[in-house]
Amino acid sequence: MRLRNITGSREVIAESPYVIREELQAGCAGRWKEIFDNVNPIHIEIGMGKGKFIHTMAKENPDINYVGIEKYSSVLLRAVQKMEKEELPNLKFLRMDAEEITRVFGPREVSRIYLNFSDPWPKDRHARRRLPSREFLARYDVILEQNGRLEFKTDNRALFDFAVDELVPAGWTASVLTYDLHHDEVLMQGNVMTEYEEKFSSLGNPICKYVIIRENNKTAEL
Ligand SMILES: C[S@@+](CC[C@H](N)C(=O)[O-])C[C@H]1O[C@@H](n2cnc3c(N)ncnc32)[C@H](O)[C@@H]1O
Known part of the structure; x- marks a missing residue:
């Protein structure tokens, strides 16, 4: 998703208490536990778009800290605008390219990563830009805690x-995998x-999903 560039979006984002300045x-x-001022688990969504998913999750689960990551300020702006009348101390946003994710989260700092409807980058030469690619999995390996979880749907x-x-x-090995999430009674429980x-x-498109519990990531051996 890339909305037309919106003049002033960077400035509006920078002023929001929900956004960590670049x-x-x-x-x-x-330092994420310090930032949220508690020891609750950290769950992140990479490529959050306008933020409906992470906003709902943060409202429903006050004992989990959520960080939404979005590359484009014109898209993040929409999420920030929705927060103007909200008070959710367990939600933060980052405007950044997820390629830099190991710069912003330390080893084992994240309990769960959500990838929702990631951009497909259909050309083969762009495969490494896909968020579930092996290049990105190697980055997730560093920041995920032992028995941390990765969920991907598209x-x-x-x-x-x-x-x-x-x-x-x-x-990595998938613990759960479906090619039709919306007709799977068990997996649909709690689906946001x-x-x-x-x-x-x-439109009638089936939704695919996998869930991975990462037991033996590289940082778990540190
Ligand atoms: C297709 S949209 C899906 C949005 C939302 N997750 C949903 O399911 O409705 C994918 C989003 O991921 C963002 N994105 C793509 N690559 C990214 C990257 N490397 N880092 C951060 N965000 C990225 C795009 O800008 C876009 O907003």
């Missing part, structure tokens, strides 16, 4: 097949719909 991001690694079957194929070379999920499921 010049402060590198100083967050290893309606794009080609991207999902790619994501599943990337698991073995990265040394994202903006893209609402849009594409209403």
Whole structure:
């Protein structure tokens, strides 16, 4: 998702108490419990778009800290605007490219990562930009705690097949996998719909999902 560039979006974002300013991001690694002022688990969504999913999750789960990550300020602006009448101390946003994620989160600092309807980057030469690619899995390996969890859902079957194929070379194994989430009574329990999920499921597209519990990540051996 890339909205037309909105003049002033960077300035509005910088003023929001929900957004960690870009010049402060590198100083967050290893300090997230201090930032939230509690020891609750940290769950992050990478590529949050306009933020419906993470906003709902933060409201429903006050004992979990949420960090939403979005690359484009024009998109993040929409999430920030929704927060103007809200008070959610367990939610923060970062405007950044997730390629830099190990700069902003320390080893084992994150309990759960959500990838929802990630951009497909259909050209082969762009495969490493896909958020469930092996290059990104290696980054997630560093920041996820032992027994941390990665959840990925999409309606794009080609991207999902790619994501599943990337698991073995990265040394990961899916604990749960479905090609039709919305017809799976068990997995649908507690499912929070994202903006893209609402849009594409209403068109009749089946939603694929995998869940991974990461038992033997590299940082777990530190
Ligand atoms: C297709 S949208 C999905 C939005 C939302 N997760 C949903 O399901 O409705 C993907 C979002 O991921 C963001 N994104 C893509 N690559 C990213 C990256 N490397 N770092 C941070 N955000 C990224 C895009 O800007 C876009 O807003």
